[in-house]
Amino acid sequence: MKNNLAAACCTLVSVALFLLVLRFVADFWLLGIVYSLQLHIAVLAALGALLAVILGARRFGSLLLVAALAVALFTLHLENRIQPKQHALAAGTQTLKLVSFNILGNNRANGGRIADMIVSSGADLVYIFESAPLRPYVDTLAKAYPYRVGCGAVVAFCDVMILSKRPLSDPRMLALSDLRQERLATADIDVGGVTVHLGAAHVSKPYFDAYHTQELEALSAFMHPRPGPWIIAGDFNAAAIAPDMQAFVRRDAMTTTGWEPATWPTWAGPFGVPIDHVFVSKSLSARSIARIPEAYGSNHYGLTAEIAVPPAGPQSISR
Template identity: 50%
Template structure:
């Protein structure tokens, strides 16, 4: 019985390790979803390896444990390397900016009023909204606080990706990242005090749609690479920061997260879910605090808020 249990667990563990080894030797879109789960899977594989080692101590089971620890540890390392630098002690003297990012779920119509009220009370200066149709009846209400808007009839007829701002929006651009979805990429520029800040919003396709996810991230990187100075990018990326194509985006553009990222999907998994919604920044924009909003308000995602600081020029 012990031998059978060992063979079953070891076989499953070897298959799991093989999936994650692929990220280090080749690119194959078919397993891209798994890479966002590297930390969770790594922890599970460490437990499985420990069981194997207890059933039959030896070089083989020890090697399974070492490989599993490497997979889990590398996930933590990538998350740590993506963190922003520690905020300076004088961040309290910087220009403050609060950002909200939330995929409200396109058919979540019954909660539109509650979500609109939450956005209005959130204190956010900029709100990135994905699948924004539930908010369409409440745009007049929101416009009293956010007089500047992209999406839902402003600069695009679609009501999917929407950007709300308390600051005037300049150099507005709306485009597509691929032929799968329309108007899921927005760029604009605002002035906070005397400082110019570039904004970008994106809603990426799911990573199991062939190579679309990686190709959309390449399009996104190509569009953002010419931009100089502070940059704020947020949205629903349908992948964790530790996924290979996400890591490539951050390195190409010089972006960081805004703190240790909480899980945002699926909501039923709570803190054990995956952080697939992000607020990224580039210096000299600084991060002070990143939090998950207290309720999902009927969406299949949790939203995020980030408190940022921008040096006064």
């Protein structure tokens, strides 16, 4: 009996590790969810391998244990290499507070509470996704955030929305693919003479054929002709460790705003997956990121981030 259980553990762990190492061969869209769960799977594989060792499969189980731990460490390396470098802030640096939150499109019962949370947050910028529950509160929000893209501004539709205390220039609502329209809101703001590009993105799920990768490539294609710092945030439906997410961050010379908290599913709490992100150009200084403590009826937790914008012109920054 013990031998059979040990063999079953070794088989399951071997299959799990095989699926994870396929990322080194190609980015298979069918494994998109697996790649986002890479750390979770690696930890479970390590526990399974350890159980196999205890049950008697010492040699092969130990080999699988080492492999699982190696995958887990590699996953942490993937996350670490897109972490921001901490800089001393130059004189004249201004700090922006951002809230980014997928509030769930049918979450109408909590629309008023979410609107109150946004106003009381003191954020300079707010990116909202599936924003239909906020439609009745647009006028209330406009008192604190007079500048907006989405939900009656630029487009009538309420899905992706940018709220800002600062004037927005060149506001747009764009499609990332033909799968869904109006999933990218963009605009520019002036921060101490620096033009900062804003992008609120709602990317399709990774199991919708190859749309997830294609939409990230479309987002990059929009960003590249527009030099200057970017703040890109939203619901990416994938963890930053996924291959196409890593390619996006490297391609556009961006970083996270710190070690990212889990945001989905809400019932998993800290053991969930960080599929909502705040990315910034390396010319900006990411100061912090945190999860909004309450989900307000959504299936995602929201994020708050602080981003420092150095002043325009030559400057000396110590690392």
